[in-house]
Structures are given as C-alpha cells and as structure tokens.
Amino acid sequence: MPEFLTRALIEVLLLSVAGGLLGTWIVLRRLAFFTHAAGSATFPGLVVASPWGIPAQVAALGAGLLYAGGLERLVRKRNVAPDAATALLLVLALAGGTILASDAYPAGAGVDRLLFGTLLGLTDGDLAMSAAVAVAALAGTAALGRTWLATGFDPQAAPALHIRTGRGDALLLAGLALTVVAALPAVGALLVGTLLVVPAATARLLTDRLRTLQLLAVTLAAAEGVGGLLLAYQYDLPPGPAIALLGGAAYALAAVAATKR
C-alpha cells in the first residue's frame, strides 16, 4: 500500500472519532445545516491561505469565525431566521471563495482539492490536528455529555436544573469548529458533513439509545471513511465525494431497515 494512502486511512480513522461523537450532538441538536455551512464558510480562507502565506488551518478557522460571528449578528441583532441567515452566509462564502479562486488559481487547478478533499499531501500537521480533535471529542463527550443532553432535551428547563448551558454550548460549537477545520484536507470544505453529519444521522435511524448511537456513529464514520478512501484510490476520485456516496447508500439502507423495524 502506498504511504500516502496509509496516511489518508489513519487520517480518516482519527476523524471518525470526532465526526461520530460530535456528529451525534450535531444531529440531536439539529445543527446539521449549521455544520455544513460552517465547512463551506472556510472556503474563502482556504483559497487565500497559500497566496497570503498563512497556514491553511488558521485561515480556515478565521473564515469560520467570521461566519459564526456574522450568523450571530444576523440572528440576534437583525432578527433574521437562523436557517435563512445560514443560507445567506453559505452562498456568500461560496461565491466569495470562487471569485478569489479565479485570481489565485487561474486554471482552476487546486480548487476542487479545497472543496472535495485530497488523498495526496496529507501532512504530519494534518494528522496531529485530527488526533487532537479526536482526544478533545472524547474528553468533551465524557465531561460535557450530560450538559449537552439536558440542554438539548429541554433548553428552557435546563437552567432550572442548575446546569451551565451557555458554557456547554460554547464548548460544543468550539469543538465543532475545530473538527470542521481538521476534516477539511481529507473531505474538503463542501463535504465536511460526510463525516460530521451523515454517519450520525444514519445511526439515529437505527437506535434510541444514546451510547449505542455514539458508538454506531463512530463505527459508521470509520467504515464509510475507509471504504470511500479505497474507492477513491481505486477509481481516481476525490475522497470527499466517494465517502459521501457510501454514506448516502448506508443512510438509504438504514432508512429501509428502520421502516421494517
């Protein structure tokens, strides 16, 4: 097996830990569209990172924070409905990134790598970041899982249980942002949902138990990630779409199984 493929497999296995665990909360807390848009919002940052000489992760995080700040302002100060505000920023980020890319990448080469991920060129830094978010997701789930559960179950009643909902939510969103950034090299800005949303949404169809849901989401993310990478290698595809297609097929199978249950 070529070394780059081994690296890619390790990367996707590490990402599946955070993807599955935080993905469970994304699905339960109905943050799937927010997450998808957060991934896409990093696109302009990724485009300018290399020409401007800043690390891709930093540029992506910067763009992601701009998105989160913009969303907060639109929803709270301007009273825009959250999904409309999210859609607006998603469109603007993709458009901005595309216009910037037409300057930075005259032939369009490299843009699809930013949008859909790559098997090649995953660095030690990428692997280290994915390992870090895997550890952070495990620690976060152990330490804050109860807070996330109670807040998600009934946000209005949670304060009366003397639970610090604000801090829990802030840490969940921070963890989510870091996981999105870590997932960018492998699956691309447009398809972070393949690891962060699809496996957990599939698992949700199959179980009503939180612990089982989390285990199943991690397992599905790992299986779909590895399968997708091997498909991508075999047929020379970008890894993001290959993983997404497998994820979509698994979701369809689970949906059929769930209706028969």
Next chain:
Amino acid sequence: MTEELLRTAGVRAGYVPSVDVLRDLDFAVDAGQSVGVLAPNGGGKTTLFRTLLGELTPRAGDVTLDAPVAAVPQGDHARLDFPVTALDVTLMGAYARTPWYRRIAKADRERAEAALERVGMADRRDARYGTLSGGQRRRVLIARALLQDARILLLDEPFAGVDRTSEERILHVLDELVAEGRALLIATHDVEQARRWDRVLCLNGRQVAFGPPADTLTAPILRETYGAELVVVGDGDGEEAICAPHHDCGGH
C-alpha cells in the same frame, strides 16, 4: 413553630429597563404549605418562577430562600424525539451535584428509581420519554424535581392536559410532599382546584392578593386578577359561578 422557607418583600421584576412585569410581591411560605398561584396569561406567573429560581434578578426588593428550589415545567418545550428514557430524564435532577469527571452516583440512581416508584412510573422507567402520555411525562418531571432535593417546588400547570389517573396520582404525591414539610407553589388556571391549597397567590402584573382560599377566592379579587379574561357562568352572583380562562369548568 412553623418554619418559613420562602419570603418575598417589595419585589419588582422585569426583562427590559423600567418596565416591571411583576411588582409588589410580598408573601411568605412555610414548610408544609401549598400555594395555588392564579394569574391570567402574561400576569407574571413565569416571571415569579424565574425570579424564585434565581434566573432573573429582582430589580427591587428581596427574595429570601431558606431551602433549594426546583421547578416542574409544563415540559412543552422538551424534545420528544430525544433518545432519553424516563429514568434518564429523572437522573437529570442529579446532574448539578455530579462533578463533570464522575459518573452519576449509585445512590442517586437508586433514589431516581425510588422517585419514579413514588410517582407510579417505576414500570415505565425504560420507556422513551417521548412515548409517554402527557400525564406520565409530568409525573417523570416531578420525579426529577424530587431527585434535586428541593424543599421548595414550583409546579407550572401540573394538571394541564393530564389524564385522570395521572391527575389523581399527582394530587396524591403533592399531598405527601406537603405532609413531609416541603413548600409547593402550584400555578393553575383552575379556580375550583385552588380551593384545596393552603394559600392562594393572585397575580396580575402585581400581587393582587395572598391568603387562605376563603379570603382570596372572592368575586372582587378574581375580577381584579383576571380582568376581562374572567368568564362568569350561571347566575353570576357567587364564587361558584366564576370560571377562569383555559379552565375546564367541569359543567358549572
């Protein structure tokens, strides 16, 4: 000698500067006392509960609490699709005292099961919360409040949309809680039922009255409390004929 658990003095509270949603709160509740809270929609019931829970700081006056407070919400904001069982929801009552690095203590698990037993839900402990009936869900929320070790319980419309079995069970449990020395504040629209509590607190943007049912459930006070929302049925000359809004008048 009675033990006072809760006192408000000159309390004013609100959400935006210089607009009081609730003012003139002056009442005290003893251990082993039940208080029915009557208020029209927007009359300040939610503001009262949020103030007592410490979620809202009064802008004037004092709230003195000599025991922990827990709330039993209506639960209509709860996500019924969440993967939690009746026992999971009850255990949330132990979250605040469980350090983040610990699992929930075995003793708390046993107490959660005992609390479910007490509200008659032991046999449904593993049922998903969303599959329970409205009355059963309310009983689980009471079990959760019991696990919070609170001596002051705030119950928001505990009988609204509740089946007869649950209502009887809830009434029985509330009587037991009063007997063991807790203080209960029960928000209700049901004037008839308010007669069974030790005290009645009438709110309409301010404290209209506080006292025994015989002194507070009078036509003039109820008219002041509910204003235009008050519906008078029958001959209209006595309390029997008065019916608050949203209240099943039970054929009066």
